[in-house]
Amino acid sequence: MIKNIISGALIGIANIIPGVSGGTVALLLGVYEKLTESIGEFFTTSKNKKIESIKFLSQIFVGVIIGLLAFAKIIGFLYANYKEGTSFFFLGLIVASLPLVLTHRESKIINKPGKLWFLFGLLLMTTFTVFQSFYGNGDTSSKVYILTGGYTIKLILAGTLAGGAMVIPGISGSLLLVMLGEYYNILGFVNNRMIIPVALVGIGTIIGIVGFARIIDKLLKSHRDNTLYFIIGLIVASLVEIWPGFTLTLSNSITNIIIFSLGIYIVKLMKKLEGNKE
Template identity: 35%
Template sequence: MNYLFTYLKGLAMGAADVVPGVSGGTIAFITGVYDTLLNSIKKVNPSLFKLWKREGFKAVLTHINAGFLLALFGGILTSILTLAKLISWLLVTHPIPLWSFFFGLILISVVHILKQVEERRLIHVLFLFIGVGFAYTITVLQPIDMQPTSINLILAGAIAICAMILPGISGSFILLLLGIYPTILTAVKELNIPVLGLFTLGTVVGILSFSHVLSWLLNKYRAATLVFLTGLMVGTLPKIWPWKETISWRIDSHGARVPLVEQNLWPHQFEQIMGQPSQLVISIVCMLAGIGIVWLLEKVAQTKQ
């Protein structure tokens, strides 16, 4: 049953990772698997060979918490493979309700993580603002046009996975900034094994190295790290705001016309400028649904304690 719940959490993480602007790391945090994930990943290192020779393969699987990792990453992979088309369709056909849902989810996640900061100091306010500034700066950067060569695919995988396990920083959005997001999304839809293989290799290298750094920070400076990660989430909220006007466009490497600079609008401004309904009622419902899911997850976690 525990593995089933872990698999479902992986499904939620995978769905979030597909959306540019939403981090699977945020979902991991609010579902209570973040620390377990980091601690399990950082145990995958060369010392496993010694353990294998000394105690056997079963001891290795137990040491790295293999059942947990297989269940979680199985859910992530299942979600990405099955929901990529659905999320892409929703982003095109129903963007405002979708972004509203994720806006509510990230907003309540900020409150959820701040509750876990037991030690509060004035200097933590500085870390909060640094996190906000860092995340906001990333969201306003202009995309580059990285060509999908073998080296670039591995590099993109390593960079994106580091972002994906950071709450607040979206791996998909990093791929957009690199100009390689359409390539990866198309590869997922078409099951392009060579492209996905190179990208996966990069993610493995990235997550095995970065997880050690992040785990050390959480163990050594947990309060400051949590506040910084909260700042990352706050800094990405403007990017997730549902009502936008595209100021300028660019042509990507696939010849597609994609937004370059966007401006956030209030719902009534959106109706006046864009000439489209703001879908305010359904947006509020979707936003409250995102808030409700995190609240429910928090209550379930408290019940199990």
């Protein structure tokens, strides 16, 4: 029980860091196969197996919540006080994740459909960015925010996409939240204990974990390369939104380079550990 809760906490912490995959951490901890089996076969398995799955998933879930609540404040503090450095750390994580996604291809040759799916991902992410510029989000700096019908749908959608990504090794759910422009908003909701928007994201996350992950899994099996190129398109487009600008001083430049390199190192270390586990 304690082991499962600790594993869940580490998965939760991983899911809150853009570029780091909770699925990868689950794989490293040796709980990934049981986790996906418990979720994917829950409605078709026997009663005894259902009870066992509920116990296991409940323990993992408690751990995830602990990890999210504990680490959300740290990330929020760093972004509020060291925005440029925190953004460069995330950029390092994301840039390092690009070649790792490519390693999962079946063919090393990029065909025309692959290029089109990459452009589609790029266009979709750009569309989200433009959409956000016209429709502002809630003010998470205080408990006063505007929860419109459109924003309600967006929060559920964001949770769905993030939830679907959480169970796929190598794909970061929090990275998708960054792409959607909701990452720091959701951190603010969690830190300020805003029940309604957190619940909306939670509903979407459950939908994503149960349903959307199955869809992505099938796509990766039947159209693996095109799906990966689409994901890369999303990631590349997200870099523009994350870019914080650059303060041109010697000390600041060196600090940003070190922090950026640290982000790259962490992703490579995670990949190395994953390879050793396999």
